[in-house]
Amino acid sequence: MENIIENKIDRKSKNYKPRMAKLKNKSKLKIIPLGGLGEIGKNITAFEFNDEIIVIDCGLAFPGEDLYGIDIIVPDVTYLIRNKDKVKGLFITHGHEDHIGGIPYILQQINMPVYAPKLTLALVESKLEEHHMLNDCKINLVEIGESVKLKNFNIEFIRTNHSIPDSCSIALHTPMGVIVHSGDFKVDFTPIDGHIINLQRYAELGKKGVLLLMADSTNALHKGYTMSEKTVGETLENLFSKATGRVIVSTFASNVHRLQQISDCSIKNKRKIAFSGRSMEKISEIAMDLGYLSIPKDMIISLDEIKNYPNDKITIVTTGSQGESMAALSRIAASTHKYIEIQKGDMVIISASPIPGNEKAVSNLINDLTAKGANVVYKTIEEIHVSGHACEQELRIIQSLLKPKFFIPVHGEYKHLITHAKIAESMGVEENNIFILDTGDIFELSKTKGKVIGKAPSGRVLIDGLGIGDVGNMVLRDRKNLAEDGIITVVVAIDRANKVILSGPDIVSRGFVYVRNSEDLINEVRNIVAKVVEKCLEDNITQWAEIKNRIRREVDSFVYTTMKRKPMILPVIVEI
């Protein structure tokens, strides 16, 4: 019906627009970043063309210290749920948590097919298995270099380098033009697996014309180039050759190339290799099964076999490079690890940089290990880690090859995005064609123009235990209040008919003061509450809410004046 109306052309009408323009208008491409902009983590971007939506990545973020009790954060995908029927597939650039960690949560709500290269897919699979969802999900292997064809999108996976194998950029071939989404990447001319980023394909796309580039901004503030993964191997070789006791190396479990280099050094020095930590054991096994990590079977031992070998014949590879309190290395440092206790002469290599926010935890870890007699080697004193992200010069390389008309910096906080925008501008992208977007922006792009046309529901969904999104701002505010000064619960039983207190006031506090030393204070609170309640009853104030308010006010004021503290006051009135 609508079609018929549109077919009638009335050029005299006030609303008349040439039909071509109208059609073009209808067919604009929308790009909606639902996470990862103005923040680090939970990367996810939706691309919409007419009745088709595809999604690139669906990651998680880790909570800051202000998010009391929260385990992880996943993106709000309300926009996708509302457009459920349009959503045709989820395409994954690589297997890091900030790109795949939200997948179980999104697939519970939208059962779309997932497409990714082998290692990435194996990690997604293992995650879905943990959530007992494997049988319900449609996962599809894509060879790197190949494409998935949908009605409006042709999704091409292009090899890049990063701190996990099988990392890809994605080139979206759309009716509007080609969009390149870099994923997380760096340019490594000597990668451990020999697979160099496919710069030729970038050049080819650039030559034909790229409409839009969306590129990783994580290291935009760093000048120069990111060093090759290979340089870490050289430092490791040097350290291993000097080690006389056990070598304990902590790194990200997903950094399979790092695991390969650690293993190679161990084999060269006739050291058996043991993996410690849940994700380290899991990912090393997957990587070996799939041929991404190559270690002779007889060189691998389990943790309970360590005791059978001399110290200089042992390498232990562990999780915990971020000082996470429950990870293997922290348990080793705290002497609570089942199999490993630090001995004088152990060399502990922390082959990672602290992620912002973890600096203090890592520093504490180094102190604890050092105090126990280990020789701890870390980033400040040796070049024992390289980043997986492109620095300024590498960002310039891909700008020069792709020469995009439009540019959107992605994956980064505001300071990273704005710096990356300036780099793009200096490489020739027109200032007006560069867009710094916010998570949730609906960005519309034609062949000639881009603009933000609205806002999709977006933000963070907090996961606490099994609860998804049931902890909101009010609960968090209460947790903060409870964390800082504890709680005073006041219970009083009232016979309203006879206007008397039947029992109490009982005062119970938690996280406020050590009660045994504060009996006077607690007694004083009890007296204050008794007076307030008696006065209310005398004055015929019979609304519980009002009595509670008065109790709260009086106790709060007394405690603050006496102690300069503001515990939560929780009055409970029991009416008999």
Next chain:
Amino acid sequence: MENIIENKIDRKSKNYKPRMAKLKNKSKLKIIPLGGLGEIGKNITAFEFNDEIIVIDCGLAFPGEDLYGIDIIVPDVTYLIRNKDKVKGLFITHGHEDHIGGIPYILQQINMPVYAPKLTLALVESKLEEHHMLNDCKINLVEIGESVKLKNFNIEFIRTNHSIPDSCSIALHTPMGVIVHSGDFKVDFTPIDGHIINLQRYAELGKKGVLLLMADSTNALHKGYTMSEKTVGETLENLFSKATGRVIVSTFASNVHRLQQISDCSIKNKRKIAFSGRSMEKISEIAMDLGYLSIPKDMIISLDEIKNYPNDKITIVTTGSQGESMAALSRIAASTHKYIEIQKGDMVIISASPIPGNEKAVSNLINDLTAKGANVVYKTIEEIHVSGHACEQELRIIQSLLKPKFFIPVHGEYKHLITHAKIAESMGVEENNIFILDTGDIFELSKTKGKVIGKAPSGRVLIDGLGIGDVGNMVLRDRKNLAEDGIITVVVAIDRANKVILSGPDIVSRGFVYVRNSEDLINEVRNIVAKVVEKCLEDNITQWAEIKNRIRREVDSFVYTTMKRKPMILPVIVEI
């Protein structure tokens, strides 16, 4: 009486020892670090010789995120209180919080005289005034270069360089020999006030013989030299010359030399200067009154006068360089500052490095300011800050001048101390004469030998509001529990005589779930509690503690199974 016995020499006795040895033995020197070793902050060291104790510094530390609700940490000085009569004076190396912040608390317990140079003393005074203690305290001005003579100690203040004027080393001339305590220091040959560290006096002391050096380890992990404060001035000049809007500089209020350089740049560029933030206003006033900071009166304006001047004629100097949530710069970034709102074109210079643990807060601050349109300049992108602590080569300089027989690295975490120990060894101090001490160690030193002979009570006293030490491990554990999963209070009124529930169970939760969306859950908890209580009454279990235990166990188990959360369960039974 005892004296007489000692005068009788019985060389045949089993207990006989030559008298000289006995006297020497009696006169050993004790050194007791009561803070600042194996940690950053709350520096304090006691020196004891026979019936005399002197103390160097008494600082505070700031709590880590695990110390919920704690404002500051001061040292446990039980050892000094027990030896109150011996304690003769407190000598202060410089006016930073980690060296003077504990003074009001220690003087409340031991009213000893305080000795310090002018600026340091003024800052101590201002602190005592805030605590309404000024009239009761004996504070004494010492000129740098001069000494205070006590019976056994001659305490000499030697000028050094650091990020606050009037910083000193202290040379303790004792009957056992000379001990040099470096204080916090660096070697700056072009300091802003022209007062270079007195290396000649170090050389003179070294020539005569130094028994023990205790030196600042903060930057021991950093090779090379710390840059001169003057280099920051050059960067500032360059930035100011390019600024077209307001310049807002955030730095440590106590870094008076930095304030001077910021002011000089402002004056040169005809910018009026306004100070923002409580400590910035206070310290700049003290420094100007005493002549440490020199700014023409007409160049200073108050915050409410800013609006009367064009943007390019304004410099604002603020606190908050560490991203502290209540400090001026954070309030500016959050648009809650009374007088200052970020405008496009403002240049915000963060002239400081984040102290370990503050990295994330500073990063968030930079993002917020950038997003509001400010051009934010910080350490990663410009050399806008230098450290106040000596790097490896400077540590070598003072080792080479003082040539101490014994060495104790101080002021640092374990990793700093052990690295500093290795530096000292490589400079010629015998390995056996280097001691890495723990806070609380009682270290005994003779002319030829040092050893740890015991442990003094020591540790941290937590200050929360007006409460000193009333928040202990149990309260902190409760706060952590409350922070992570909140609390469920269960109130039930019982008529024990008739074995019936009179009222309730009432379920009140805070920080647990958003109650409005969780009615079913709360109802389920109510049912569980009712069943538990009814069963107890039926079974004649009349001990409240036992009923409470069962409530706790059942609710805990239900909530954990349903939600994988462990809120605190607080049962209250009201007996009518």
